[in-house]
Amino acid sequence: MDDREIVKRISEIIGSDKTADDCAKIIVGDKILAVSTDMLHEKTDFPKGITDWQIGWMSAAVTISDIASTGAKPVSLLLAAGLDNPDRIEDIIRGADSACRKYGAEFSGGDVDSHSELTIVTTGIGITDSEHYVSRTGAKPGEIVCVCGNLGHAQAGLLGDMRYFKDLCEPQPKVFEGMRLSECKVSCMMDISDGLAISLFDLSDANNCGFEIDKNLVSLSDGIDFETAFYGGGDFGLLYTCQKSLFEENNLPGLKLGVVTEKKGVRISGKNAEKRGYSHTWN
Amino acid sequence: MDDREIVKRISEIIGSDKTADDCAKIIVGDKILAVSTDMLHEKTDFPKGITDWQIGWMSAAVTISDIASTGAKPVSLLLAAGLDNPDRIEDIIRGADSACRKYGAEFSGGDVDSHSELTIVTTGIGITDSEHYVSRTGAKPGEIVCVCGNLGHAQAGLLGDMRYFKDLCEPQPKVFEGMRLSECKVSCMMDISDGLAISLFDLSDANNCGFEIDKNLVSLSDGIDFETAFYGGGDFGLLYTCQKSLFEENNLPGLKLGVVTEKKGVRISGKNAEKRGYSHTWN
Numbered sequence: 001m002d003d004r005e006i007v008k009r010i011s012e013i014i015g016s017d018k019t020a021d022d023c024a025k026i027i028v029g030d031k032i033l034a035v036s037t038d039m040l041h042e043k044t045d046f047p048k049g050i051t052d053w054q055i056g057w058m059s060a061a062v063t064i065s066d067i068a069s070t071g072a073k074p075v076s077l078l079l080a081a082g083l084d085n086p087d088r089i090e091d092i093i094r095g096a097d098s099a100c101r102k103y104g105a106e107f108s109g110g111d112v113d114s115h116s117e118l119t120i121v122t123t124g125i126g127i128t129d130s131e132h133y134v135s136r137t138g139a140k141p142g143e144i145v146c147v148c149g150n151l152g153h154a155q156a157g158l159l160g161d162m163r164y165f166k167d168l169c170e171p172q173p174k175v176f177e178g179m180r181l182s183e184c185k186v187s188c189m190m191d192i193s194d195g196l197a198i199s200l201f202d203l204s205d206a207n208n209c210g211f212e213i214d215k216n217l218v219s220l221s222d223g224i225d226f227e228t229a230f231y232g233g234g235d236f237g238l239l240y241t242c243q244k245s246l247f248e249e250n251n252l253p254g255l256k257l258g259v260v261t262e263k264k265g266v267r268i269s270g271k272n273a274e275k276r277g278y279s280h281t282w283n
Numbered sequence: 284m285d286d287r288e289i290v291k292r293i294s295e296i297i298g299s300d301k302t303a304d305d306c307a308k309i310i311v312g313d314k315i316l317a318v319s320t321d322m323l324h325e326k327t328d329f330p331k332g333i334t335d336w337q338i339g340w341m342s343a344a345v346t347i348s349d350i351a352s353t354g355a356k357p358v359s360l361l362l363a364a365g366l367d368n369p370d371r372i373e374d375i376i377r378g379a380d381s382a383c384r385k386y387g388a389e390f391s392g393g394d395v396d397s398h399s400e401l402t403i404v405t406t407g408i409g410i411t412d413s414e415h416y417v418s419r420t421g422a423k424p425g426e427i428v429c430v431c432g433n434l435g436h437a438q439a440g441l442l443g444d445m446r447y448f449k450d451l452c453e454p455q456p457k458v459f460e461g462m463r464l465s466e467c468k469v470s471c472m473m474d475i476s477d478g479l480a481i482s483l484f485d486l487s488d489a490n491n492c493g494f495e496i497d498k499n500l501v502s503l504s505d506g507i508d509f510e511t512a513f514y515g516g517g518d519f520g521l522l523y524t525c526q527k528s529l530f531e532e533n534n535l536p537g538l539k540l541g542v543v544t545e546k547k548g549v550r551i552s553g554k555n556a557e558k559r560g561y562s563h564t565w566n
Contacts, residue, residue, distance in 0.1 A: 024391030108307030121404035
């Protein structure tokens with residue numbers, strides 16, 4: 001079983017509207033709160049060689065990235081830490097607080113207790129207004145699909161390319177880009193933290209549409225191959241769809257990858273893509 | 284080192300205003316959000332014999348109780364679960380969802396992954412307006428101190444009195460009582476989940492005041508002694524201070540325990556109380 005199957009089971013209890021997006025959407029007066037929570041563990045989520053400051057940064061960044069994908073402005077972050085060693089907390093807090101400051105959020109406190117394996121859960125709250133909230137649904141055939149952010153950097157860092165190790169440990173959520181994209185009313189958006197390929201499949205499922213990706217449009221950084229860029233996880237870019245004219249007239253951040261199609265699934269220059277990426281599994 | 288010392292270290296990084304209360308206070312337009320996050324682990328937080336449904340209920344209830352202590356109305360709850368066995372998630376979600384429904388909140392989703400020891404983090408959001416938000420500070424000498432809710436039930440259940448085992452596993456946050464107390468503008472409030480005694484010491488520290496408790500006013504349920512009622516943790520009552528006239532004229536929920544004094548510390552019928560209760564420790 002993997003986490004996508006678990007989410008399916010949960011959606012049968014609480015409703016699929018509650019599990020479809022990375023953020024919960026909560027209405028407060030004329031504002032919308034985008035709220036997201038993420039759990040990370042030392043062994044499964046933090047790469048070897050990462051510092052405690054970077055663990056704090058990364059923990060904040062994963063949640064801030066979920067908020068960015070709705071176009072909301074991050075305002076507050078809470079952090080719960082299960083600590084194997086209490087001396088680690090100060091650097092973790094400093095790292096999380098730095099990420100909050102960079103993206104305009106307040107580090108608002110949290111909870112600590114002792115635990116055998118370092119475990120961190122961050123919960124972030126973003127604010128936007130109802131006309132600018134962007135969800136995973138809204139893609140329409142004929143639109144273009146675009147990505148904003150580097151591809152494969154984190155995966156390359158994980159595979160040992162030290163030029164990209166900092167990209168792996170200090171991911172940079174696309175908060176300001178997300179706010180710009182929501183102002184311009186892109187059709188749908190999500191972050192690509194589990195990998196570009198699996199995120200395209202997620203959007204395909206959410207929108208009952210497909211994607212035809214032009215392999216030549218997938219931008220490759222120095223030393224990074226297509227496999228790493230397309231299937232690797234840990235980069236915090238934003239994947240979105242919109243009308244081609246909207247993209248061009250507003251000079252939207254990011255690059256075009258291909259087009260939205262009626263037929264479900266993901267194709268790369270005509271061939272079916274593999275549905276794989278980052279996923280938690282239970283054996 | 285215990286968790287109160289850790290919180291002190293964190294407050295030196297992010298400011299003591301962020302760590303003083305169980306909830307973060309976030310301003311959204313003319314509303315105040317009360318946000319709280321709590322981490323629970325199978326071995327240290329869930330009693331033997333508890334069901335997965337009750338684990339879900341308890342996880343939601345601890346956070347809902349933090350919100351209740353501000354007088355806010357709970358509106359949304361997120362749950363992150365690190366699962367040793369994916370089959371446990373459905374009952375956990377059902378229990379958490381039931382607690383949310385009882386107290387008027389929406390179960391809004393969360394995060395799941397695999398973990399060696401079951402670990403659950405709930406984050407709750409409550410809403411109130413700025414004139415009704417109640418914090419831990421505001422107690423004034425001459426006021427009375429009161430508690431709303433049962434004392435020692437959870438501790439008795441933990442110690443093997445099966446009459447109280449359900450009180451231990453299905454704590455009942457005082458949400459509606461908290462909203463009533465905030466409407467009537469009590470001076471300060473907190474929940475007593477770590478125990479009545481340690482909560483009085485926490486209020487003493489936060490308000491630079493003390494408490495003179497009348498031992499005869501500590502209400503004892505059947506089979507529960509003073510020690511268990513005063514020092515035991517796990518009950519989700521509300522501890523608050525207010526003017527005696529406010530208490531009497533409004534028929535406020537709860538019972539008077541004693542008075543607020545100038546001198547710091549906690550005294551029970553003239554003797555110093557011990558500063559102990561539930562606390563996480565690291566060795």
